[in-house]
Ligand code: NI
């Protein structure tokens with residue numbers, strides 16, 4: 001099995017699993033960090049963690065153009081249908097629920113955050129994402145505060161954990177370090193920082209601290225950088 005992870009800027013991510021491209025939280029057109037636009041990607045799957053614009057902004061246009069399967073919580077999937085994403089492309093899941101998709105098993109995990117949609121519609125509860133891809137385990141905390149149940153996700157034996165460090169809207173560096181201690185991933189990637197002034201952080205300082213206090217390796221990525229998981 002071949003798996004690569006690409007950071008696309010802010011909190012937008014791309015997985016390539018044996019050629020199936022999975023786009024997580026599509027926000028490219030208005031994303032100050034993005035180096036590509038929403039029309040530059042061909043993807044087979046889109047996953048949306050919650051309803052905030054910096055995670056869902058380009059979901060409708062990319063879904064309509066590519067015909068990708070769109071996976072999100074029940075409320076957001078219903079809203080995307082009303083925005084014009086064909087019903088046959090929509091797959092609702094919800095917190096604690098996993099499903100075996102063509103690319104592997106994806107479980108929606110808890111996140112402590114909001115999920116209001118750009119037009120004010122109710123977006124259900126925000127989620128994190130836990131991917132089981134062959135013998136690899138990838139966790140995206142997405143937008144969340146620190147919470148103790150991360151230790152349970154760590155028990156899966158994580159190959160990669162992608163964590164927000166921006167503070168203000170999500171975990172900051174200190175809580176993200178505590179998250180790494182519970183998740184014990186082989187590799188951690190920081191995200192959701194330096195996009196706008198309220199979430200400016202020193203990711204290299206976070207890397208130094210995490211690598212001094214844990215055995216996790218931190219990869220600080222700029223938009224477009226790819227790491228190989230398997
Ligand atoms: Ni958010």
Ligand code: MN
Nearest residue numbers: 011052054143
């Ligand atoms: Mn966000």
